[in-house]
Amino acid sequence: MYNILRPILDVVVLTFLLYKSYAIVVKTNGIQIIKAAVIVAISYAVAVLLKLQTVIWIFNALAPVLLIAFAIVFQPELRKMFLKLGQSQWFAFGSRSKHTYVDSVLIAAEMLSKQKRGMLAVFMRHTKMDDIIQSGTKLNADLSSSLLVTIFGMDTPLHDGACFIQGGKLIAAGCFLPLSEQYDIKKTFGTRHRAALGLSEISDAVVLVVSEETGAMSLAYDSKLHYDLSATEITKILENLLEITPESYNMEDTIDEHKKAD
Structure with a gap:
């Protein structure tokens, strides 16, 4: 034998x-x-x-x-x-993750959350949003947590708008998003959350929001706002959604009901 x-x-x-x-x-x-x-x-x-x-x-x-x-x-x-x-990891075939840049964004989001600094990050998928990107400043820079903290952590001209992310690139920053037209949004939600929800209503983008008032991290996609998520939940959802598979649009089961804000 x-x-x-x-x-x-x-x-x-x-x-x-x-x-x-x-x-x-x-x-x-x-x-x-x-x-x-x-x-x-x-x-x-x-x-x-x-x-x-x-x-x-x-x-x-x-x-x-x-x-x-x-x-x-x-x-x-x-x-x-x-x-x-x-x-090298000898028994690791291929790449461990297709979206390692998510970690850089989450590191920045957690730092800004502790500092109670607002953040609005748009993860682009299929929908073309050239007109919205044109409202900001094009950067086309390599994505890093330090760059995001610099943009949103300081009172720079770009910190009030949203940044657009595609792959490992920071496409633009300081972009103005359309506000949501939903009438039953919680009164406690500020402009950032309404803008994140508004973009999710007209595109397939996924928007990460860090609240300036509470430091809570949230995600908006598929016309819904999922409020106050942990970094682990956000990472799991983003890596799933950014795979662009049909089933990845349905992630409600991964989030507690009390954290949803329709």
Whole structure:
């Protein structure tokens, strides 16, 4: 039985090592090492094929020197490769999350919540909202929690409006959203919550709101406002909704009834 499984195990282990090695190399400049090694190998193969004795002798004589030269010339790339090798999670195939930028937004939201600073962040999905984005300032910047805290944590010209997020990019900030036309909104909700709800009524966007009065974090989507959610609840809902699957539009079961505000 072992003799039958041995060739299969051999192939599986070799495939696994090649896959992980490739995943590490493509993230560094180590690909240059491979190109150089391939050129040398092809040159040696040609010399052997054509029986170029002088060239073969030179290659054999210089082999130890070439190895040392490779190590010296490509030392930075080799170092990066081994660092990546030590940091890599060997049994983690693929990306852990398609929406890691959600964490950056949540970190900023929690910081602003503690400071009782308001925040309005729009996660774009399918609906085009160019006219609303035009009302603010286009940034097209890499998304980070420090950038969001700078925008909303200080009295900057952009802190009163909403920021638009798509993927890992902060598309624009200081944008003005349409207010909700629902007549039965709670009187305690301020302009930010009404604006978040208003945008959710005319688009498929998901809007994160941090209350300036209470510090409560809420989400508005599908014409409903889900008030005072925990960071864990928000992360779960956002990662689900941003997958753009039909079932991800129905998330009411994940939220306690007393936290809903229709």
